Amino acid sequence: MGMSRRQLLGVGAAGSAALLVGTSAVSSSRFRAPRWSHDPFTLGVASGDPTPDGMVLWTRLAPDPFAPDGSGGSGRSPVTVDYQVAEDEAFTRVVRSGEAVATRESAHSVHPEIHGLAPDRWYYYRFRAGSVISPVGRTRTAPAAGARPDRLRFVFASCQAWSDGYYTAYDHIADEDLDLVVHLGDYIYEDAVSGQRTGRWVESHLRPEARDLAGYRLRYALSKVEAPLQRAHARFPWLVTMDDHEVDDNWASGSSGLDLDIDVLPAVFRRRRAAAMRAMYEHQPLRLTQRPSGTRVHLHRRYSHGDLAEITMLDTRQYRTRQASLNGDLTTHRRQRRAADRTILGAAQREWFLDGLAHSDARWQIIGNQVVMGQTDHDPGPAISVSTDAWDGYVAERDTLLATAADRGVRNLVVITGDRHENYAADLRRDYADPDSAVVGSEFTGTSVTSGGDGVDVYDHGRRLLAANPDLKFFNAQRGYVRVEVDRQLWRNDFRVVPYVTRPGAPVLTRATYVVRDGEPGVIEAWRPDRATDSEPELDLDDLAQPSESIR
The missing domain is CATH 2.60.40.380 (Purple acid phosphatase-like, N-terminal)
Structure with missing residues (x-):
């Protein structure tokens, strides 16, 4: 006993x-x-x-x-x-x-x-x-180095503002058959919690925006007392990183986000960032090598699953050049966005990343990434409007990475992304300035766990994105997570969504399934109902791995 x-x-x-x-x-x-x-x-x-x-x-x-x-x-x-x-x-x-x-x-x-x-x-x-x-x-x-595992099963999740809803998705994650959970950032939100989340009164000392060590510790405690999140942590090992809300919305290296002028008060942001990094380490399963030193923490690292897959966790916050703007017209900001000296990774991390691609023997190269890598045009007309907080603000570096991966013969490049509170399936193109350039990889962006509230399936914003971006194959704005199964022939990507988060007890549905075939860059639609249903077909991965016009 x-x-x-x-x-x-x-x-x-x-x-x-x-x-x-x-x-x-x-x-x-x-x-x-x-x-x-x-x-x-x-x-x-x-x-x-x-x-x-x-x-x-x-x-x-x-x-x-x-x-x-x-x-x-x-x-x-x-x-x-x-x-x-x-x-x-x-x-x-x-x-x-x-x-x-x-x-x-x-x-x-x-x-x-x-x-x-x-x-x-x-x-x-x-x-x-x-x-x-x-x-x-x-x-x-x-698996041991050099082992040949048959498969890898994991989910990736991000963006879990406590005040926006219940963590029901984690109860469903805990019930999945997985090897690993990957969290891509925004585990907490630093901004103020006001009023009352249904079912739990928020004490007054928990409401102000987190700016010091006590504030960040309380933000983590607020999330970590939630039973669904505890279940998922206790059920599987996790790979975790951060995005912006662990510190300050849209922060970049030594610059704060929207609410503090770093040119006036640089020391204030340094203290705030150091407190945020310390609290993150105190509340996550991170190794000694990830223990912060002042304002810095080493988060880019790799997980190897034998010779089947390697997950490279990137850090797109600590080393980046400050954003050209948060949202702007491409014509206005084109020169700055494309400047060769703009970086989202920093020189050292970029070389580490490219060196890893060159020397890895893994069949699937999986990139754990915080902000969307592929071009996302918000204007379906002739103009192009992008968010420069994402890789669209660092075009030269994106082009270099994607071209290098193609030139070095990376077999299967798949990027997994958070941040947007939306589900995307998209092709990654070598050069977005040339619509005829080669597709060199795939990107799956996962929605939020709670951030944004209940969400919807597709709305006008999503229709505009689909119209403006031919490489974007799928859009959905419900809450949930993404489930992945990888074998030697196929990547299967299930967008798992819940119909509501503003009250507990939501069921989980598979909204759509997309696949990537070994050696064939780009996403392929495998199953997508007209609307989410309570059931989904059993998909035969062996059949999906074979070329078939029926699933294109």
């Missing part, structure tokens, strides 16, 4: 027990937990960044997650947190155990990094603080 949550975790099973402050080894002393008056694991557990022999685990001790000072109510003293990793949910076959020290300076969060596990298999983990045992999480290691 498994231990109850109130039983003590035995420490000393297979594997050495290292004492950590979050992740870093310190002395051999143990720090006694206080006598908890409330459950310290109110924010759940999580795992992330799997490798063939391990992953990083995460939890934060927060018996009072909404304490106004952002401390989580764990006091000032360090607490030793024990952890176990086992082959079974009952923890009768423990394979790794150890200790981590949760300190007030790190909001009593811990990030133990696990090594020495078998590749490509599921494990279970849990924590103990004093006499209280956390919920059990499930995670898995990546």
Whole structure:
């Protein structure tokens, strides 16, 4: 039988027990937990960044997650947190155990990094603080380097403004059969929360816009107490990054977004950004290599799934040139948008990215990307109007990346994107100034989990986009997530949507399915009803992998 949550975790099973402050080894002393008056694991557990022999685990001790000072109510003293990793949910076959020290300076969060596990298999983990045992999480290691896995299943999600709706999508994500969850940013929203979300009153100290460390910590706590999100974190390992709302809407490198003139108050934004980065690390399953140093955090990295797929997580915020404008006419801004010295990645990250494309043997190159890469013209007439916060504001760099991928013979380039609160399926073209240039890849943009409220299927804005952008094959503006299954012949992309988020309990539907064939850049419609229904056909991936006019 498994231990109850109130039983003590035995420490000393297979594997050495290292004492950590979050992740870093310190002395051999143990720090006694206080006598908890409330459950310290109110924010759940999580795992992330799997490798063939391990992953990083995460939890934060927060018996009072909404304490106004952002401390989580764990006091000032360090607490030793024990952890176990086992082959079974009952923890009768423990394979790794150890200790981590949760300190007030790190909001009593811990990030133990696990090594020495078998590749490509599921494990279970849990924590103990004093006499209280956390919920059990499930995670898995990546396939071994050089392995030939048959498939990869994952979902990607983004944009979950707490005040805009319920996190019902995560309940459905938790019920999926997946290897991984990829989160592409806007995990929190920094802006003010006003009034009352249906079913939960917002305390006054949670309402102001987050600008300091306490404010950002409270924003994460507000999201992380949600049961659906906790379920999805506990069910699968995650790859996480950030976009803009983790700091400030539309921020760019050293420049703030819309509400602060960085030329007047640069130090204010530096302090704000440092606080936001610190809070993000404290609340996500990130490794020591992602621990912030002041205003900087190293988020671009790769996940390899044997020789089948490689996911490259980009960072399109920290190193970019400030936007030419947020929205503007291409004629007015054409020269600036196309300037060779404008960058969305920064020189170092760009070279790292291109070098990875050149040396990877993976069949599928998957790019985890925050803002839309393909051209998105908002004017169906002869003029072109684009958002310069996206890659449309950094045309020369986009053209260089797409051309280099084509010239280096990247077999299957597929970009997954968040930000827009809309679902897109689109071809990626080598040079958007030349409508006859080659299609070199595919891009799937996923909608928001909640941001924007209930959403709609297609409306006038979507019809204009479809009319203005021949490379855009699908548009939808409901809420949800994107489910992906990749094998050696085919990428299957299911747009999963919920009909409402302003009240709980929404069902999930597959709105449309698009595929990409191995060695054939561009998206192909596989199934798309006239409108979302309660059922969908069973699609045979082997049939879809064969050329067929019926699914074009």
